[in-house]
Amino acid sequence: SFLKNRLPSISPDICIVNFYSQTGRLGLHQDKDESEDSLRRGLPVVSFSIGDSAQFLYGDHRDPDKAEKLQLESGDVLIFGGPSRNVFHRVSAVHPNSAPNLLLQHTNLRPGRLYLTFRQY
Template sequence: MLDLFSEEAPWAEPLAEGAVILRRRAREQAASLLAQVEAVAQSNPFHHRITPGGHRMSVAMTNCGDLGWSSDARGYQYTGEDSATGRRWPPMPQMFRLLAQACAQEAGFNYFQPDACLINRYEPGAKLSLHQDKDEKDLRQPIVSVSLGLPAVFQFGGFERGDAVQRVLLEHGDVVVWGGPSRLRFHGILPIKAGIHPLTGAFRYNLTFRRAR
């Protein structure tokens, strides 16, 4: 496992055409990012959403930005307010936006303008099943995903659920960007293993930036 305090510089690791892992890219900013996550969660607490099929998601979620992603009996949707509270989502912190735009540009996607940031909190055993991000209106815009805290095994598959998947370890500060020909690839997170991280304790946090409208 990578040393939290290592001085090794970030590097890019290709996943597929239009997809790359920017290793360690957010590590220096991690403490500030997590402070902003805490501020967002104070305004809109983490909540386990219910899938349209009635299942409680193992991942706890909150959102920030003009729009937020949620799930309930009506299905998956982006809305300007949290259906659970009726309140608008907290604004997206400027440092979130700047990081997402910089990472997108480094991955070859210029002019990324995220208007939604889904924040997932994983505890040991939590997972995210293989799925596509396809609820966004402009699929020319990439997805930017920032990992903080406990490590996770990221699954990156093909364009059908049953396609073979790559399994890669994501660690604290890694950023995955995918778009273009890889934009609709299936992806997910295997169950998180128990552990303690110096900054996040027993949790992993993931910030996923999208252009939803």
């Protein structure tokens, strides 16, 4: 398959949980807290978005104006690894009141965005 040839397999042993309020942001950064071996091998980061939509920016430059923009909706899964493992990225905006009504009706999720990120140390 396409991904199998491009991304190494992982056995996640870390889950980072972030909650972004409706005014939440995260500055441009790289995920590089894992072991040198994981980073060198380009082991993927796998993230699940739940709740309000968010604008996600990514690129090889530290300049947000040059970054690609992606709208992450509730239920989306984002994977970056292999040659793109160390890409700079950020959450530039959370879009208030954009979470699916069904999710809000059946959970106590407060307004904002929940982001579950799985990694292998």
